[in-house]
Amino acid sequence: MGEIFEAIGFEVGDEASFNTLAECAESNGERTVIYRGDATLHGRCWKLGEGLEVWSVLHENAKELYYADCRPSFRSRYVHTIEPWELAEYDGDGEAIVRGSTTGGASVVFELQNLTEVSQRVFRDNQLRVGLAGLAASVRADGGPDRIAGFGSEVQGFQPASAYPELAENACENDYIVNGYALAWRILKNPVTSSELIWMYLDAKMIRLEVLANRRALRGRLKTGAMVSANIWLQGHILEETEITARYEGVDQDSMKSDFWSMLRRGN
Numbered sequence: 001m002g003e004i005f006e007a008i009g010f011e012v013g014d015e016a017s018f019n020t021l022a023e024c025a026e027s028n029g030e031r032t033v034i035y036r037g038d039a040t041l042h043g044r045c046w047k048l049g050e051g052l053e054v055w056s057v058l059h060e061n062a063k064e065l066y067y068a069d070c071r072p073s074f075r076s077r078y079v080h081t082i083e084p085w086e087l088a089e090y091d092g093d094g095e096a097i098v099r100g101s102t103t104g105g106a107s108v109v110f111e112l113q114n115l116t117e118v119s120q121r122v123f124r125d126n127q128l129r130v131g132l133a134g135l136a137a138s139v140r141a142d143g144g145p146d147r148i149a150g151f152g153s154e155v156q157g158f159q160p161a162s163a164y165p166e167l168a169e170n171a172c173e174n175d176y177i178v179n180g181y182a183l184a185w186r187i188l189k190n191p192v193t194s195s196e197l198i199w200m201y202l203d204a205k206m207i208r209l210e211v212l213a214n215r216r217a218l219r220g221r222l223k224t225g226a227m228v229s230a231n232i233w234l235q236g237h238i239l240e241e242t243e244i245t246a247r248y249e250g251v252d253q254d255s256m257k258s259d260f261w262s263m264l265r266r267g268n
Contacts, residue, residue, distance in 0.1 A: 009190025
């Protein structure tokens with residue numbers, strides 16, 4: 001997990017640094033809570049700006065209170081619709097995993113960051129609307145001279161890391177290799193550590209995905225239109241209606257013009 005923390009600009013190399021980050025999230029994070037049987041999960045979301053976050057989860061029951069998890073997070077801006085879907089919760093570990101398919105046909109498994117934050121009514125719907133982003137441990141642009149395991153394809157694709165024999169042994173179920181063309185990219189900075197990060201929006205054919213990486217993890221030259229290969233840990237947030245409408249970026253061309261006029265009313 002240490003190299004995934006680097007994707008958002010933190011160096012977490014041992015248990016002490018991990019615990020320090022969890023305590024910072026506890027002190028500075030927005031507090032949310034859900035109840036599961038005789039246990040209570042206290043979520044803490046430390047929002048750093050630019051979509052960067054650190055999530056920690058406190059597990060409380062009648063006998064004990066402990067940090068169940070602390071993990072890096074990036075809140076993406078593009079909306080994906082997941083249908084069908086299923087949710088698996090691991091209360092003791094403070095984790096939740098979503099499995100499902102996007103409307104583009106990509107099968108995805110991702111860490112759900114904001115389980116304690118969203119209304120539980122959302123889970124009654126047949127569809128989930130989520131923001132997905134991959135936190136990259138390694139990134140290569142434009143082919144580069146040095147090859148790394150699972151990389152090197154010039155063909156767009158999105159596959160579980162477990163499909164690669166050299167990666168399968170240590171791969172989590174939400175680890176992926178994504179190969180796609182860079183539609184856009186920009187430099188971000190972690191305001192706490194001043195680490196430079198790279199945000200990329202990749203077209204991997206079956207899915208368009210945001211990827212975040214530490215600038216030091218990039219090999220090769222990144223430019224718009226370049227083929228980019230990344231080894232990512234896929235995570236996401238469930239979006240509620242207010243968040244989706246707040247992302248309005250212009251007129252929906254699929255809407256009928258008559259719909260716009262029907263909303264106009266004379267005040268007198």
